[in-house]
Amino acid sequence: MLLALPIAVLLASLASAQQQSRADRPNVVVVFTDDQGYGDLSCYGHPTIHTPNLDRLAAEGCKMTQFYVAAPLCSPSRAALLTGCYPKRVSMHKHVIFPQYDYGLHTDEVTIADMLRPRGYATGCFGKWHLGHRPGLLPRDQGFDRYVGVPYSNDMAQIHRKPDNKYAYRLPFMVDDEVVEWEPDQRLLTRRATEAAIAFIEEHRDQPFFAYIPHSMPHIPLYASEPFAGTSPRGLYGDVIEEIDWSVGQLVAALDRLKLTDNTVVIFTSDNGPWLPFKRDGGSAGLLRGGKGTNWEGGQRVPFLVKWPGHVPAGSVQREVSTAMDLLPTLAGICGAALPQDRVLDGHDVAPLWRGEPAAKSPTRHFLYYKNQGGLAGVRRGPWKLLLDKSELYHLEHDPRENWNVAKQHPDVVQALQQLAADLDAEITANARPTRTVTALRFDPRVQKR
Ligand code: MG
Numbered sequence: 001m002l003l004a005l006p007i008a009v010l011l012a013s014l015a016s017a018q019q020q021s022r023a024d025r026p027n028v029v030v031v032f033t034d035d036q037g038y039g040d041l042s043c044y045g046h047p048t049i050h051t052p053n054l055d056r057l058a059a060e061g062c063k064m065t066q067f068y069v070a071a072p073l074c075s076p077s078r079a080a081l082l083t084g085c086y087p088k089r090v091s092m093h094k095h096v097i098f099p100q101y102d103y104g105l106h107t108d109e110v111t112i113a114d115m116l117r118p119r120g121y122a123t124g125c126f127g128k129w130h131l132g133h134r135p136g137l138l139p140r141d142q143g144f145d146r147y148v149g150v151p152y153s154n155d156m157a158q159i160h161r162k163p164d165n166k167y168a169y170r171l172p173f174m175v176d177d178e179v180v181e182w183e184p185d186q187r188l189l190t191r192r193a194t195e196a197a198i199a200f201i202e203e204h205r206d207q208p209f210f211a212y213i214p215h216s217m218p219h220i221p222l223y224a225s226e227p228f229a230g231t232s233p234r235g236l237y238g239d240v241i242e243e244i245d246w247s248v249g250q251l252v253a254a255l256d257r258l259k260l261t262d263n264t265v266v267i268f269t270s271d272n273g274p275w276l277p278f279k280r281d282g283g284s285a286g287l288l289r290g291g292k293g294t295n296w297e298g299g300q301r302v303p304f305l306v307k308w309p310g311h312v313p314a315g316s317v318q319r320e321v322s323t324a325m326d327l328l329p330t331l332a333g334i335c336g337a338a339l340p341q342d343r344v345l346d347g348h349d350v351a352p353l354w355r356g357e358p359a360a361k362s363p364t365r366h367f368l369y370y371k372n373q374g375g376l377a378g379v380r381r382g383p384w385k386l387l388l389d390k391s392e393l394y395h396l397e398h399d400p401r402e403n404w405n406v407a408k409q410h411p412d413v414v415q416a417l418q419q420l421a422a423d424l425d426a427e428i429t430a431n432a433r434p435t436r437t438v439t440a441l442r443f444d445p446r447v448q449k450r
Contacts, residue, residue, distance in 0.1 A: 024336050025119060025208040026308065027264040028112075029201075029251060030327070032081065032212070033244055034074065034128060034153075034219040037274030037298065039286020040241055044303050046284065048233045049241050053249030054305065057268055061307030062316040062354055066396075068323045069272055070346075071370055072292055072299035074153060075130050077271040077324065078214065082111040082131070082142070084328030084347035086368065088428050091435045093374035097132055099156050099169040099445045104132010105142065106436040110340040112328050113143030113210060119337045122146075122204035126197040127189075127214040128153065133172075134438035140177055144212070148175050148196035154186055154216045154223075157445075167446040179443045186223035189216045190240070194247040198254045205258045208335070213251075214271070215244055220278050235280055262309050265334065269324070270302040289402045295369040295377040295387060296402055306354055313356045320362035321380070326350045344431060368424055379421035384410075386417035393417070 040046055043055040043063060070080030075096040076087030083105070087093035090109055097104060105111075113123040124146040125139040130153060132138070139147035150173055157171040173184035184192075197211050217223070217240045224239035228246070232238025248268060255261045274283030276291035276298075283291075290296025304322075306312055325347030332339045333349045352360035369377040369387070378387040383397040386407075393407035393414050407414050 022208055022263055025121070026334060027201075027208055027255075027260060028116070028121075028210045028331060028335065029197075029255075029264060029266045030081075030112075030210075030212050031244075031248055031251070031266075031268045032078075032127075032214040033268075033270045034214070034216060035272060035275045035283065035292055036218055036241065036244075036270035036302070037283035037285040037291060038288050038301055038303060039284040040218075040237075040274065041303050043305075045286050046234075049238045050232070051241065051245040053245045053252065054268060054303075057248065057252070057266060057305045057307050058315070060309070060314045061266070061305055061312045062318050062356065064304040064306075064318045064322060064353075066319060066321045067269065067302060067304035068300050068321070068367060069270070069302055070300075070323060070325055072272045072294055073372055074128075074219075074271055076370070076374070078130055079105050080346075081271075081324040081327055082113070082212075083109050084112075084325050084345040085109075086325065086346045086370070086428055088370060088374060088425075089344065089346060089432055091432050092131070093370055095373050097130055097152060099133075099152060100167075101132075102134055102439060103435045103437045104134065104137035106434055107136060107141050108436075109142075109433070110328075110343075111143045112331060113139075113212070115143070115328065115332060115337045115340070116208075116210045116335055117143055117145075119335055120208055121335070122200070122207055122209040123212075124197065124200040124209070125149070125212045125214070126200070127193040128216045128219075129214070132436070132438075133442065135177070135440055135442040136438050137436060138174075138177055138442065146176065146196075146200055149173070149193055149214075150184070150189065150216055154189065154219055155221055157183065166449055168449050169445045170447055172443055172445060177442065186216075186221070187225045187229070189223065190243045190247055191225050194250050198250060201251075201254055201260070202258065205260060211251075213247075215247070217244060218283060220275060220281050222281050237281055237283060241283075265306065265308040265331075267327070268303065268305040273299040273302065287401055293372045295371060297385075297396065297400060300369065308354070312354050316356045318353050318356065320353050320360065321364045321367065322350045322353055322362060323347060323364060323367060326364070330354070343433070366420060366424060368421060368428075376421060376425045379417050379424070381417060381420060384413055384417060386414060386421065388418065388421060391418075
């Protein structure tokens, strides 16, 4: 006992020294939910969904109020988050990847995982991938050492469309490159992603790690596990969000237990807005208009929380514009990783916004909105947002709900933004990089319909 104490102290100081020497390589945890709206957290104003762990993340870090994903739906939004580019720049803008599709994000693209790995990071993806599921297109082909989860949307087992309409599809549950289970119990998806991520963090506690946790939920069909089902006054959707909140609490507790909290950046955000046609099973964009699949603010403006003790001021609120494309360049700076130099990126290093530096202004001078199927929808510059189809102009800081079209009062702004959107989109179109097509199957999700 007399000996044990000094040894424990010595070990603790060694661990602390090790952490210290890693201060220039903080761990990164990114929780990325599916179809969760701007208004679906207590700390973003939801009256009946209870999210104490996410609220604590906000209280101990920064909450952003003008954070955008680069598309109003899953696959394009994920491509942008991981590459720092507009989906169109990497040709991932044309809707989502269905089970019968043979293409995905090109492996020549540099993902956050690709970027961090040479810096000594262990990299893991736990949850929904949705950037291609043929061999060569899975997470382990895109910079991740480990993958656990369902590689596309959890409703896709039920989808059958041309040219394969004689088939139905099954949902694979994968570990690394192999399907270990078909049609997994979806009530357990949130818990399994959480447990796999925590096991990964424990395993790699002594080296820097990047844990990317794109939960399958709350994409429909909704499922919550036993302790959560039937508990939220908001109904099943609330149960699902509260289980995700629990998941974040578990991750934070694991970091605390491993004494990694002070050297870990924890980020929480969502891939697109709420899927409103599903009514009670869809979420809420709060005061914002529209949801998933639309270019109203509710489709693309989502919650964003970042906690990084000693760097991001506790309880801060950042009202400057930033986007999911900023994640890669910002993490490059923070983690000392090399940005790819041979290609155009669309995101910016927004660390000064995270740090709440008093004079920090958004480096995003303009932001393009793209439609569900990839067509150009509009542009934001400063407070002004132009939607091209009907030439609607909104002043988003006066009118975040987009109630008042002021195009007639500001024809000069409309004209300037039309030109700006066309010019920016033309550049992206001219320089777009290809996707990758793979004809071989890793697994065959089809089953013959009877
Ligand atoms: Mg989604």
